[in-house]
Amino acid sequence: MRKDEDPDGVPLTDEELDALDAHWRAANYLSVGQIYLMDNPLLRKPLEPEHIKPRLLGHWGTSPGLNLVHTHLNRVIRRHGLDALCVWGPGHGGPAVLANAWLEGSYSETYPDVSRDEEGMARLFRQFSFPGGVPSHVAPETPGSIHEGGELGYSLSHAYGAALDNPDLLVACVIGDGEAETGPLAASWHSDKFLDPVHDGAVLPILHLNGYKIANPTVLARLPEAELDELLRGYGHDPLHVTGDDPRQVHRAMAAAMDTAVDRIRRIQRQARTGTDAGTGTGTSAGADTGSTGAGAGAGAGGPDGRPRWPVIVLRTPKGWTGPAEVDGLPVEGTWRSHQVPLSAVREDPAHREQLEAWLRSYRPDELFDERGGPRERVLACVPDGERRLGATRHANGGLLLRELPLPPLEHFAVAVDRPGGARHEPTGVLGGLLEAVMAATADRRDFRLVGPDETASNRLQAVYGASGKAWQEPLLDTDEHLDRHGRVMEILSEHTCQGWLEGYLLTGRHGLFSCYEAFVHIVDSMVNQHIKWLRTARTLPWRAPIASLNYLLTSHVWRQDHNGFSHQDPGFVDHVLNKSPEVVRVYLPPDANTLLTVADHALRSRDQVNVIVAGKQPCFDWLSLDDARAHCARxxxxxxxxxxxxxxxxxxxxxxxxxxxxxxxxxxxxxxxxxxxxxxxxxxxxxxxxxxxxxxxxxxxxxxxxxxxxxxxxxxxxxxxxxxxxxxxxxxxxxxxxxxxxxxxxxxxxxxxxxxxxxxxxxxxxxxxxxxxxxxxxxxxxxxxxxxxxxxxxxxxxxxxxxxxxxxxxxxxxxxxxxx
Incomplete structure (x- = not known):
């Protein structure tokens, strides 16, 4: 670690390191306990079959790495006074995130019956993946979460969506190496080309490479470090590497990498916001095992066009780290066998049960929890206060931050209808005028975005450019039109990324609209599934405040794709959506311009819904006056x-x-x-x-x-x-x-x-x-x-x-x- 890359130049003291390690061990203990135990949470007595859950569900393999990240995010938030949010990408990270929420106290504040003592710990353990309890994934029930871990690929786009128009927010995003193989995740690395360092917050990707998926090695974990470094630099990032299996070395390296990343982010933002020199540096690797240094300039200085090179942390630790090294003569730690439940016959097999008890006691719980079962002071030394705790941040409960959208009177945009069918207008062109006014009205507060895959003008919504251009941080050419370093129209030819951006934006308390060709919105079928499930569950949680609805405008539809042909003709997205939770989904087919205005106004005001609006962009007859359209839409x-x-x-x-x-x-x-x-x-x-x-x-x-x-x-x-x-x-x-x-x-x-x-x-x-x-x-x-x-x-x-x-x-x-x- 170079002196000029650590703002204070102060490495961890032994006392700080011991406190971090205690927190990490406590989180690991709680993670294992959730997977296995339904009683005897602190091992006050020898482990017996009746203390073990009858069905062992959950995933251990990713948990120790997530616990390490959470521990060090706590430290860096506290040290640097950060407002932060974390998106937990690995699909089965529930035990780790729940463990940390319980340790910091946010879980007990949200669910008082799961108190921060031995009785509450027992409830925490028993409820995990248990009938009437909580899921094994990070889910809506998890305080501090905006990301359902059930399906992989969307964490990074969610993180960028959360950072947009949140200038003081740091969004950490843990990306599992299995998730990193998905197409949506691969495309979302390009989100840094749309991040405005003036008006947006920052995203700190943490690529966690533990080597394996459920049964196979992962691609990125097997890449040589130099090749992976080139890949990440090609995406526009400046990598920091943390590698090892010795906890104390990894703690030191992770703390150094976190401090360096925060320093670089602050320099990038300071330069963009004040015009001062962001400084230069080298891409230093904080490897615990090698101490190697990645070549290349950067540290936020950017390329010739001045676009920032944001940091990314590459964390390599063993899968199932600190768990059983071997079970029944087969290697487990550091292999795919640790992915789920390393010891599967604990109730029936005394040897497995003995091994589980030794595993739990290896974390030395007596040092971590007091006589009442609560975490000791040293365990909590790194935890931030109040809403800076990751489980308590209001950004993960975006409805608390949501403001009413300033929608202007529809009379300003409605078309005159003297008689039905007396004139024609392009419905989406008329809607474009309303969206321009919304963009203008939110110019200062910056809480409305229009996203779509390269189709804003094609879908006749180009009026919005009168209020905001298209976000763009890459080089600008004389032939470009409507590109804007600070724009709030988002276009990228990846429906997955558009959907992820908007979901992250909405879940953190803002408003938006997704415009897409009707036939190709199917690309996000599974993403909208997950969002609908999230909303349905969130509606049952009184502590989650309602968020703005996810609104789709589907145009360039099946009946006017005569020029593009068969490949562009598919109206089935509404069938897909109407299979989902009825309390959440709505489908509207406005027949003319004034009904489209009325439906859009309603959708943009609604909460906790997915609204699908299908409307043409070609001229069609005006059938209803605005008053008639309002009455018709109300019916x-x-x-x-x-x-x-x-x-x-x-x-x-x-x-x-x-x-x-x-x-x-x-x-x-x-x-x-x-x-x-x-x-x-x-x-x-x-x-x-x-x-x-x-x-x-x-x-x-x-x-x-x-x-x-x-x-x-x-x-x-x-x-x-x-x-x-x-x-x-x-x-x-x-x-x-x-x-x-x-x-x-x-x-x-x-x-x-x-x-x-x-x-x-x-x-x-x-x-x-x-x-x-x-x-x-x-x-x-x-x-x-x-x-x-x-x-x-x-x-x-x-x-x-x-x-x-x-x-x-x-x-x-x-x-x-x-x-x-």
């Missing part, structure tokens, strides 16, 4: 009386229902054809903007009662439903209704290609002519009376087929169609 589904031919004296002969902008246009065109060709037919037109309204009210808070549903759709009349996505979703949502046997749904049938816009609906039997034919086929007695009309509709479809092949565009009767009223 979620309703009759458009002006579009049908009911006279109020009898039930309709048929219901034409629609959900989505293109299906709505096709239904209204079909209604117009029926009005012209079959004027005596009583047609009801129903538009659905909130898809969850179709569900029974017992299953979803927005669902209709049977009475409401029957009044809208009737119990016994044919319902022809033109739906934006896969038709079977509507059947699934409505299958319990009395009128379900009469329900006929048209939607996307996975028939697509590069063709004209109207040909897409024809190919999938969603077009106006097919809908009229469906009415004739399903209204009793109409098939015989309207045979000529049906034939004319079939002929129109043939005429369309021939026309587009001759002219390359849709027929004038389609392109020039307007609603006559």
């Amino acid at each position: 979620g589904a309703g009759v458009w009386e002006w579009a049908g031919t009911e006279d109020g004296t009898r039930e309709p002969d048929v219901v034409l229902a629609c959900a989505g902008d293109v299906p709505t246009e096709e239904v209204l065109a079909a209604a117009a054809l029926l009005r012209r060709h079959l004027p005596g037919l009583a047609v009801r037109v129903v538009n659905v903007v909130d898809m969850t309204r179709l569900m029974p009210h017992e299953e979803h808070p927005h669902g209709m009662t049977d009475g409401e549903y029957d009044a809208l759709f009737t119990r016994d009349k044919p319902v022809i439903f033109a739906y934006h996505g896969y038709p079977w979703l509507v059947h699934r949502l409505a299958y319990r209704r009395a009128g379900h046997p009469n329900l006929h749904v048209r939607g996307y049938k996975e028939v697509g290609t590069t063709t004209t816009p109207f040909d897409m609906v024809v190919r999938n039997d969603l077009d106006r002519y097919r809908l009229v034919m469906d009415v004739i086929d399903r209204v009793p007695g109409l098939a015989v009376r309207a045979v000529g009309v049906r034939q004319a509709m079939a002929d129109a479809r043939v005429r369309h087929h021939d026309w587009i092949r001759a002219h390359g565009s849709d027929m004038p009767e389609v392109t020039d169609w307007t609603w006559a009223g």
Whole structure:
């Protein structure tokens, strides 16, 4: 360690080292206890089978490394007066993080029945991976957490999302070497190219290499240190290496690396914020076993373009460190065998039980816990005070920091509608004006971000550039447009990274919107799964304050991907989301610009939800005034009386229902054809903007009662439903209704290609002519009376087929169609 890289130049004293080691040993003891014990937590008596859990669940292998990181984060937070948050990436780190929260007292403050004494320790042990207890992962129940450890790959993007617009926050992120092999994690290393050292906080990645996954070695752990160093430098980082298996040496090296990292981060931020020289240095390796020095300049000075080179710590320690070295003649510590439960037959096998007791006693619990079972003063010497404890930081309970979003009146952006269908607008273009105003209103407080994969302008949201450019820390060229060192529009061609950024941003108390092509939002299917599960669990925890909802705007949708073709045509994300927890998920299909404004306003104000909004970016008819849109969205589904031919004296002969902008246009065109060709037919037109309204009210808070549903759709009349996505979703949502046997749904049938816009609906039997034919086929007695009309509709479809092949565009009767009223 070079003198000029340690701001104080003071190494650990023996007393400090002993205190750190005591804290680490205590955390290790508590981690092992959670995996194995349900009684006798402090080994006051010899270990017996009844003290052992009947089912041994949990993961030991990563725990000692996580405990080491937590111990040293405590020290550096206390020493440097930091506000910090840690994202724990390794998937099964629950025992370690719970142990540390209990040690520092934040766990007992959150759950008073798990007190910081022997009785509370017993509860801590028993509840872990136990019926009625807590999960084995770091989860919403864990104080100080914003990251569910159940699925790997997202820790680093979550960490960067937490750091955005948090200038005083240090976000440490522990990345397991198994997680480091995932695609989302690999892409998220590039997040440093978007981190503004003026307005954002800092992320300190800690790459923990313990060598193994559940059954195999890990790629990065087997790389030679020089090659790994080159990789991390290529990502734009300045590595600090800590390697070893001797605890005292590793403690000294880790403390030095942490101090150096904090010093470098502060110099980077000081230079950016004041213009002073950040200084230079070398990439020193704090290796406990070698003391080697990585070559290359940096220490935050950056490359020729001035972009900072942020530090990263590479921590190499044995998997299952301090656990059993050997079990039943097979090596365990330092191998994949330590991943989960190193001693698996402790209840049945006295030798295993004896080995477990020796393992627990090796941490010398009598030195760590007092006669009441609480941690001794020396164990807590490194722990910060109050909200600076990692388990108590308000940044991990972002709802406590959340402010209302300053949404302007929608009247400033709404389009005038003198009559339905009298004009056309691009719905997302209209929404762009609202988002620009929100960006402008949050310019000083900086708590709103728009993220998306290179599609902001493509999705007609470019008005936001009037208030904020696109975040960018790489070199700028004269040909660039809208790039901004301090921008709050985030674009990277990685849906995973966009999702991770926004989740981290929301979970730490801010607001945002994710705009994406409809077909490719599937890339984050599993990520939204995890977020929905997080929200569902968080809603049950009274100490977690509600956070802003995760809002998706899906555009460039299936019906207007005629130019990009089959690969860009997939409306199934809503099916995926509607399989999830009903109290959390919402799906909206606004049919025009004013309903999109209304839905977006509602979604941006909502809390603890995932809102999926599907809206087109191409010009479409304006059907509803702002007041009508508000009333319609409040209902979620309703009759458009002006579009049908009911006279109020009898039930309709048929219901034409629609959900989505293109299906709505096709239904209204079909209604117009029926009005012209079959004027005596009583047609009801129903538009659905909130898809969850179709569900029974017992299953979803927005669902209709049977009475409401029957009044809208009737119990016994044919319902022809033109739906934006896969038709079977509507059947699934409505299958319990009395009128379900009469329900006929048209939607996307996975028939697509590069063709004209109207040909897409024809190919999938969603077009106006097919809908009229469906009415004739399903209204009793109409098939015989309207045979000529049906034939004319079939002929129109043939005429369309021939026309587009001759002219390359849709027929004038389609392109020039307007609603006559």
